[in-house]
Amino acid sequence: MRVLVLIVNRLLWFVPTLLGLLIITFTITHIIPSDPIAFIAGDNASAEQIAQLKEKFGIDKPIPVQLWNYIVGVAQGDFGKSLYTQRPIADDLVSRLPATLELTLVAVLLAAIIGIPLGVLAAVNRNSWIDHILRIFTVSGLAIAAFWLAILFQLLFAMEWGLTPLQGRVDGWGPDVVTGFFLIDSLIMGDWAVFWDVVHHMILPAITLAFPAMATVMRFTRAGVLDAINSNYVDYQQAMGVPRRVVIWRYVLRNALIGTVTQLGLIFGSLIANGVVVEAVFDWPGLGLYAVQSILQSDYNAIMGFTLVMGTIFIIANLLVDITHGLIDPREAR
Amino acid sequence: MGDELLKVTDLQVGFSTEGGLARVLDHVNFSIDTGEIVGLVGESGCGKTTLARSILGVLPKNSARIGSGEIRFQGRNLLAEDEATLATEVRGRQITFVPQDPFSSFNPVFTIGAQIEELMKWKSPAIEAGARVGRYSRTRRKEDRERVMELLRTVQLPDPAAILAKYPHEVSGGQRQRLMIAMALLPEPRLIIADEPTTALDVTIQAQILKLLRRLATDLGVSVLFTTHDLGTAYEICDRITVMYAGQEVESAPSDEFFAAPAHPYTVRLLQSLPSRDRGITGIPGSIPGLIAPPPGCRFHPRCDLATAECSATRPGITEVGANHLVRCYHPETTTEAAP
Numbered sequence: 123m124r125v126l127v128l129i130v131n132r133l134l135w136f137v138p139t140l141l142g143l144l145i146i147t148f149t150i151t152h153i154i155p156s157d158p159i160a161f162i163a164g165d166n167a168s169a170e171q172i173a174q175l176k177e178k179f180g181i182d183k184p185i186p187v188q189l190w191n192y193i194v195g196v197a198q199g200d201f202g203k204s205l206y207t208q209r210p211i212a213d214d215l216v217s218r219l220p221a222t223l224e225l226t227l228v229a230v231l232l233a234a235i236i237g238i239p240l241g242v243l244a245a246v247n248r249n250s251w252i253d254h255i256l257r258i259f260t261v262s263g264l265a266i267a268a269f270w271l272a273i274l275f276q277l278l279f280a281m282e283w284g285l286t287p288l289q290g291r292v293d294g295w296g297p298d299v300v301t302g303f304f305l306i307d308s309l310i311m312g313d314w315a316v317f318w319d320v321v322h323h324m325i326l327p328a329i330t331l332a333f334p335a336m337a338t339v340m341r342f343t344r345a346g347v348l349d350a351i352n353s354n355y356v357d358y359q360q361a362m363g364v365p366r367r368v369v370i371w372r373y374v375l376r377n378a379l380i381g382t383v384t385q386l387g388l389i390f391g392s393l394i395a396n397g398v399v400v401e402a403v404f405d406w407p408g409l410g411l412y413a414v415q416s417i418l419q420s421d422y423n424a425i426m427g428f429t430l431v432m433g434t435i436f437i438i439a440n441l442l443v444d445i446t447h448g449l450i451d452p453r454e455a456r
Numbered sequence: 457m458g459d460e461l462l463k464v465t466d467l468q469v470g471f472s473t474e475g476g477l478a479r480v481l482d483h484v485n486f487s488i489d490t491g492e493i494v495g496l497v498g499e500s501g502c503g504k505t506t507l508a509r510s511i512l513g514v515l516p517k518n519s520a521r522i523g524s525g526e527i528r529f530q531g532r533n534l535l536a537e538d539e540a541t542l543a544t545e546v547r548g549r550q551i552t553f554v555p556q557d558p559f560s561s562f563n564p565v566f567t568i569g570a571q572i573e574e575l576m577k578w579k580s581p582a583i584e585a586g587a588r589v590g591r592y593s594r595t596r597r598k599e600d601r602e603r604v605m606e607l608l609r610t611v612q613l614p615d616p617a618a619i620l621a622k623y624p625h626e627v628s629g630g631q632r633q634r635l636m637i638a639m640a641l642l643p644e645p646r647l648i649i650a651d652e653p654t655t656a657l658d659v660t661i662q663a664q665i666l667k668l669l670r671r672l673a674t675d676l677g678v679s680v681l682f683t684t685h686d687l688g689t690a691y692e693i694c695d696r697i698t699v700m701y702a703g704q705e706v707e708s709a710p711s712d713e714f715f716a717a718p719a720h721p722y723t724v725r726l727l728q729s730l731p732s733r734d735r736g737i738t739g740i741p742g743s744i745p746g747l748i749a750p751p752p753g754c755r756f757h758p759r760c761d762l763a764t765a766e767c768s769a770t771r772p773g774i775t776e777v778g779a780n781h782l783v784r785c786y787h788p789e790t791t792t793e794a795a796p
Binding site for chain 1: 514557560574579
């Protein structure tokens with residue numbers, strides 16, 4: 123029941139949040155001094171041709187009018203067309219979304235699967251050499267810029283040792299598209315060669331993306347475990363002789379995860395931001411790369427479309443976090 | 457009295473703090489007979505919780521320093537046993553624990569039933585002594601559940617099945633402490649250590665819980681070490697009372713005699729300080745000494761009217777002033793004006 127109220131409440135906020143996001147992004151992209159028409163028309167275009175093009179794309183009108191027209195369009199499901207390719211933005215987004223989602227989800231999973239146990243390990247061995255070494259990892263994870271790490275990985279693993287492909291998502295055409303998630307699609311095809319190829323391509327970008335998220339997960343798990351370990355219920359179980367490993371991995375961890383899960387929503391936001399950089403470096407054909415190209419070309423509608431999709435994903439991710447929170451913590455659920 | 461179940465001899469425990477070593481237990485002697493309920497009474501910070509935790513073997517590892525002494529329980533010296541053996545054979549099996557705060561001693565994110573089941577998985581009396589606990593078999597789980605239901609009825613919890621399905625925050629404080637008492641009894645221990653088990657509860661609930669604990673312990677022949685700072689509470693349920701002052705045990709006597717004929721000057725002053733109609737509230741002049749640099753000898757001597765030079769030189773030995781009435785004082789009082 124409470125979960126239902128939560129969902130409805132979030133959905134009500136969904137529209138105003140996105141609207142705010144739209145207005146801000148629209149204003150910023152349109153007031154920066156860049157001229158997509160000059161790109162499209164080329165050097166030799168006459169003033170008349172330029173005026174025609176501007177009219178054609180509706181960017182001759184004042185910005186508030188353009189904004190209004192755009193919002194009306196989005197409300198009707200029309201995200202506009204790319205200024206360059208003339209393809210509908212919606213189609214571009216749909217075809218590129220799975221690549222980004224796949225990379226992001228793998229990164230989240232990696233961050234959780236590696237970060238949570240390491241966080242527990244660091245907390246249990248607080249101030250020992252294990253904790254200090256792990257701290258080096260968390261601090262670097264938070265401090266190292268994604269693009270730098272990406273290039274470093276490429277230099278080392280792809281160029282120097284040749285262990286992984288340099289960039290891209292798959293060699294050749296990739297699997298038949300069913301879900302758009304290549305890992306899943308290649309399994310559906312039953313083609314192990316393609317599956318391993320996809321995995322190979324994914325390793326570097328996924329690790330690059332997961333690294334800072336893993337650092338955050340680890341820090342919060344460590345803090346959560348330390349908090350729980352000093353609580354009376356842990357003291358009680360130990361005084362009653364329940365084995366320590368059971369107390370830590372079953373009871374303490376469950377309590378510690380409440381904080382970690384709460385952080386996952388925010389981590390998701392940083393994954394989206396880093397994803398843009400990582401996709402650009404690894405030439406990953408997802409939304410991030412699309413956004414970079416669109417921004418360089420001032421392709422207004424494409425930038426706006428990217429923003430809308432990412433905003434939506436971020437809001438949904440946080441809703442899921444809140445629901446999960448309610449499931450882990452019974453005090454929240456009623 | 458009966459045979460000795462637990463005997464603490466000459467126990468010295470300190471805690472390393474930033475200011476130096478806090479000498480929390482100074483060569484403490486203490487004992488409990490089988491089936492006896494002993495109250496360990498003293499002000500906050502006098503070391504009663506430290507003594508209780510030493511017996512359980514759950515002192516904070518990185519700060520506690522055990523200097524000397526012996527804790528003999530059923531003949532074995534707990535301080536000499538290794539940690540793993542204590543955790544499987546003694547803690548939660550032979551010696552169980554009722555915590556001070558039933559509110560925070562349950563894990564908030566698991567049902568009460570799940571937490572009791574976890575305890576029974578490791579500590580059920582159905583487990584043979586020394587046996588390794590592997591999988592929790594279905595038959596044992598079922599047997600244990602029967603035990604749990606029966607005991608929850610014994611501690612007068614209405615509708616046990618419903619309570620087991622609830623989360624800790626969904627039941628009242630009194631019910632939680634009844635659950636804690638049930639959990640302490642479930643492994644069928646020889647000794648229950650109850651560390652101020654009623655401090656966090658309302659006065660009316662306190663009385664019920666104390667009576668329950670007293671009745672069950674007597675019925676089942678379980679010994680109880682009961683720490684409290686409340687003399688009234690101790691009087692209600694204890695067979696014998698041991699008083700501690702600043703990390704030293706000063707007097708130990710059967711409850712009746714303790715209140716009727718206290719021998720140690722601190723005990724006398726303590727009983728006089730109980731609020732009463734004709735005296736009003738009187739305190740003991742001075743304050744508790746710091747434990748990092750405590751007074752030498754008897755730690756009460758700076759506040760004691762009877763103190764002499766020898767009091768501040770060496771700590772007095774144990775004098776038996778009556779049947780089972782032990783006192784550590786050079787000048788024990790023989791007559792008294794204190795009344796319960």
